[in-house]
Amino acid sequence: MRSIANLLQPYNLKDFLDDNWTTKAVVIPSEGKKDFSHLFSWEKLNYLLNFHELKYPDIRLAIGGKVLDESANENLIKSCQSGATLIINEVHKLIPEIAHFAAEIKSDFGYGNQVNAYCSWPEKQGFFSHYDTHEVFILQVDGIKQWYVFEDTIKYPLKDQKSSSFPPPETEAYLSCILHPGDVLYIPRGHWHYAVACEEPSLHLTLGIHCKTGIDFLEWLVGELREQSDWRKSLPLRTNADSINANVNSLIAQLHRYANNKNLADEYSSYLDSLGKPVAKYSLPHQAGFNIFPCGVQTKFRIPKFQRVRIHELSDGGGYKIVVAGKEVSLRGVTAKFTDNLFSTEFFTGEDVMDWLPDYDWEIDVVPLLSKLVVEGIIFVG
Numbered sequence: 001m002r003s004i005a006n007l008l009q010p011y012n013l014k015d016f017l018d019d020n021w022t023t024k025a026v027v028i029p030s031e032g033k034k035d036f037s038h039l040f041s042w043e044k045l046n047y048l049l050n051f052h053e054l055k056y057p058d059i060r061l062a063i064g065g066k067v068l069d070e071s072a073n074e075n076l077i078k079s080c081q082s083g084a085t086l087i088i089n090e091v092h093k094l095i096p097e098i099a100h101f102a103a104e105i106k107s108d109f110g111y112g113n114q115v116n117a118y119c120s121w122p123e124k125q126g127f128f129s130h131y132d133t134h135e136v137f138i139l140q141v142d143g144i145k146q147w148y149v150f151e152d153t154i155k156y157p158l159k160d161q162k163s164s165s166f167p168p169p170e171t172e173a174y175l176s177c178i179l180h181p182g183d184v185l186y187i188p189r190g191h192w193h194y195a196v197a198c199e200e201p202s203l204h205l206t207l208g209i210h211c212k213t214g215i216d217f218l219e220w221l222v223g224e225l226r227e228q229s230d231w232r233k234s235l236p237l238r239t240n241a242d243s244i245n246a247n248v249n250s251l252i253a254q255l256h257r258y259a260n261n262k263n264l265a266d267e268y269s270s271y272l273d274s275l276g277k278p279v280a281k282y283s284l285p286h287q288a289g290f291n292i293f294p295c296g297v298q299t300k301f302r303i304p305k306f307q308r309v310r311i312h313e314l315s316d317g318g319g320y321k322i323v324v325a326g327k328e329v330s331l332r333g334v335t336a337k338f339t340d341n342l343f344s345t346e347f348f349t350g351e352d353v354m355d356w357l358p359d360y361d362w363e364i365d366v367v368p369l370l371s372k373l374v375v376e377g378i379i380f381v382g
Contacts, residue, residue, distance in 0.1 A: 003104040007184060009033055022188050025149040025175045030182025036141045039097050040117060040205055048094055058089045065128030085126025086119040103279040103306035112210045120145065120197040129194045130163040135209040136187040140179035143202035145195050148173040152190035158215060168192050217268055230254065270310055270323060278304045278325040283380045292374050292381060297350040297362060300382030303343060311339045322378065329376050347382055
């Protein structure tokens with residue numbers, strides 16, 4: 001988990017996971033060892049505003065605990081001059097540096113994430129006390145901002161259990177801190193918080209980690225059971241309590257057998273991996289099938305970074321199935337040495353593949369194999 005360790009420096013990763021993750025907020029001063037200017041800046045903010053046609057609610061304004069309606073965006077500068085916090089959602093889809101950062105974090109945690117940008121003005125409060133339904137890391141980019149974090153009032157709230165439906169805690173904040181550039185604040189899901197910029201404009205990124213829950217697992221399992229007719233069948237009429245009780249008990253017993261005959265944990269993990277999307281999806285003209293081997297056997301290929309890969313042997317033993325970046329590709333006739341080497345290095349050449357598959361012919365076997373992987377977006381021409 002190198003990316004998380006780097007983000008938390010100088011705080012120890014093990015201490016964070018043991019003492020803070022999902023349970024207690026913590027502020028991590030940079031101590032001059034890191035900053036986030038490579039990810040975001042006022043220049044990059046202006047670039048987004050000037051050259052991207054951002055639409056509400058992807059870009060919105062908030063002041064005094066209220067998110068302003070779409071009309072406020074028509075005079076964005078005036079709203080900012082009045083002290084409204086400017087929010088841009090999903091900047092990881094707009095800025096390559098943040099995209100790579102988010103992808104690396106996702107590779108470490110194994111769950112999806114989102115990065116939003118916040119621009120606040122001195123002594124103005126965008127949001128009142130609230131909680132988020134996901135884990136939160138605040139990355140202070142520029143300026144300074146005062147934060148207050150309170151205990152949770154509902155443990156591990158789900159997405160539909162918004163803080164707007166509950167009263168905030170009446171206790172004092174258990175953490176009060178001022179973030180300077182390079183500082184990180186972690187806030188667990190469900191912990192109430194609010195912030196106020198100090199004497200200068202503030203720019204920060206919010207990294208939200210969308211972990212899965214037991215409820216998510218059960219919803220996936222329901223999707224699997226929908227394929228079986230016994231679970232789609234109507235329950236008995238409720239004219240006889242014994243009959244419906246017997247039917248439900250039978251389904252429960254069937255569920256036990258189903259769970260015992262399958263490795264549901266591994267299947268669910270495979271399902272989560274299949275949802276992954278690469279940072280860069282396109283590599284034309286190669287993915288269209290053109291100019292895939294500009295240097296012949298010396299052509300260099302690369303594996304997209306920060307992806308979780310699962311490799312399964314085909315049931316007949318005749319090859320392997322690769323699940324990566326939301327794609328599933330079956331390769332028949334290849335060896336374990338090939339699949340192991342394929343994802344153990346960032347770059348390789350056609351000559352390397354010939355070493356991994358010594359009995360293969362370049363034109364007859366390797367060229368079609370690599371072409372398939374390029375067209376499917378599993379590998380890119382280097």
